[in-house]
Amino acid sequence: MNAPSHEKQIKLSEELQVLEVFWCPYARFRSDVTSVTSDRVPEDRNLCLLDHLVLAFATGNHGWTTAATMQLEGEKIIHLTLAMNGNPSDEDRHAATALLELLHGSTGQSDEAFIHYLRRYAAPHLSNVIQEVGLRLSSFLEREFPLSEVKWTVDSDELPGLEEVQKSYNRHEGQHISDYVRALFHALHSKIQELQPCTIQSVRNASNDHIRSILFLAHHLSRARALQTLYTSRNKDLNIVFIGLFRYRLARLGQYHTIMSAIIPSFQNSNSKLTVEWLHDAAHMQTIRLLRKPVQISLEAIPKPTVSIYDVLPNDEKEQEEIMVGMMEYLQWKDVVEVSVHPEIRLILAAQSSTLPLVGVSDGPCACCRHWIRSCKGKKWKTSHGPPHLDWTWKLPGHDRRLDDAVCKEVSSVLTSEVCIEINRGWN
Numbered sequence: 433m434n435a436p437s438h439e440k441q442i443k444l445s446e447e448l449q450v451l452e453v454f455w456c457p458y459a460r461f462r463s464d465v466t467s468v469t470s471d472r473v474p475e476d477r478n479l480c481l482l483d484h485l486v487l488a489f490a491t492g493n494h495g496w497t498t499a500a501t502m503q504l505e506g507e508k509i510i511h512l513t514l515a516m517n518g519n520p521s522d523e524d525r526h527a528a529t530a531l532l533e534l535l536h537g538s539t540g541q542s543d544e545a546f547i548h549y550l551r552r553y554a555a556p557h558l559s560n561v562i563q564e565v566g567l568r569l570s571s572f573l574e575r576e577f578p579l580s581e582v583k584w585t586v587d588s589d590e591l592p593g594l595e596e597v598q599k600s601y602n603r604h605e606g607q608h609i610s611d612y613v614r615a616l617f618h619a620l621h622s623k624i625q626e627l628q629p630c631t632i633q634s635v636r637n638a639s640n641d642h643i644r645s646i647l648f649l650a651h652h653l654s655r656a657r658a659l660q661t662l663y664t665s666r667n668k669d670l671n672i673v674f675i676g677l678f679r680y681r682l683a684r685l686g687q688y689h690t691i692m693s694a695i696i697p698s699f700q701n702s703n704s705k706l707t708v709e710w711l712h713d714a715a716h717m718q719t720i721r722l723l724r725k726p727v728q729i730s731l732e733a734i735p736k737p738t739v740s741i742y743d744v745l746p747n748d749e750k751e752q753e754e755i756m757v758g759m760m761e762y763l764q765w766k767d768v769v770e771v772s773v774h775p776e777i778r779l780i781l782a783a784q785s786s787t788l789p790l791v792g793v794s795d796g797p798c799a800c801c802r803h804w805i806r807s808c809k810g811k812k813w814k815t816s817h818g819p820p821h822l823d824w825t826w827k828l829p830g831h832d833r834r835l836d837d838a839v840c841k842e843v844s845s846v847l848t849s850e851v852c853i854e855i856n857r858g859w860n
């Protein structure tokens with residue numbers, strides 16, 4: 433293993449942070465664009481199970497992501513290796529033990545016990561997911577997204593599990609499915625509003641029934657055909673990125689319902705056994721001091737000379753800088769950052785030959801992890817789905833210089849194109 437150069441890491445961290453906090457937190461890497469088709473492989477059952485399990489184990493402490501790989505020992509034993517951005521605390525270990533007891537059926541009624549587990553151990557992660565859904569749901573309802581423009585078909589096709597939903601949420605006689613779906617979105621919105629501000633404490637203080645209703649509605653609404661229709665619509669007035677993110681977050685929240693109603697009971701009713709271990713490697717975290725300011729990083733990303741760009745900038749350098757400073761003054765810029773080799777990469781590097789080439793990630797892999805994984809030669813790893821997002825805590829793994837350089841090059845090129853696009857728009 434060659435330690436990546438310190439300068440290379442600083443430049444990468446500067447560029448990632450400026451991209452994430454200012455230019456475009458959902459910037460797409462070229463590999464994200466080109467792999468859309470190749471990713472459409474039939475759903476892997478083991479990856480699906482791993483994805484549910486990793487979400488169940490994610491406590492969200494310190495805002496960290498949890499990742500997991502899987503080994504199968506015979507037909508009955510599933511062994512998970514778990515890792516977080518940092519090393520797990522005692523609280524994370526206790527959480528894992530409590531969840532294992534639940535999965536093995538030693539803590540009584542599963543619904544109640546799982547929600548109790550979530551409120552006790554996973555409230556940081558759960559409150560975060562609820563909050564994100566709440567914010568997007570408010571915008572979705574405020575903008576009155578054109579649910580009315582959707583061509584509605586057979587009721588049960590519009591909302592899978594409609595009968596079950598109707599048992600809990602009354603549907604007026606003769607109420608059109610579009611009005612009913614809209615009423616359900618409003619019901620979810622009110623349930624989330626009751627938790628406002630949605631904090632770790634408000635999730636802990638909420639009743640089990642309250643949390644159960646949120647998970648139930650999120651699960652069913654994320655499968656509403658109308659959302660899929662809006663997402664694939666060619667209507668240029670629709671913000672497809674917004675709809676895609678909203679649907680993803682909703683589905684992630686609803687996944688807790690699936691864990692509670694399907695995954696845990698199936699474990700409890702089978703003789704399957706789940707074992708877990710934590711990955712421990714001390715040297716993957718590092719605190720670094722950045723050298724450049726956002727203005728300088730952005731200006732230095734602009735290729736020179738590019739006539740079209742410099743045409744729209746004032747000639748005077750001082751004035752150029754003032755524009756940038758004016759735009760960036762509200763930024764929460766950090767000069768000192770803590771970076772770590774992300775857990776999914778550490779798990780891949782530590783994988784044994786019997787480990788399945790699957791990695792579950794509680795919040796979906798970030799753009800750098802995806803790019804690194806896709807650039808790997810040999811074993812082709814599949815990861816959880818999720819929208820591409822940047823994460824400036826990304827540390828160069830230093831395992832293979834070719835892979836490190838591939839990520840650095842991609843980040844620099846994405847920064848250049850995002851800055852140029854914005855400048856060509858005339859700073860609006």
Ligand SMILES: [Zn+2]
Pocket residue numbers: 774797798799800801802823826
């Ligand atoms: Zn990552």
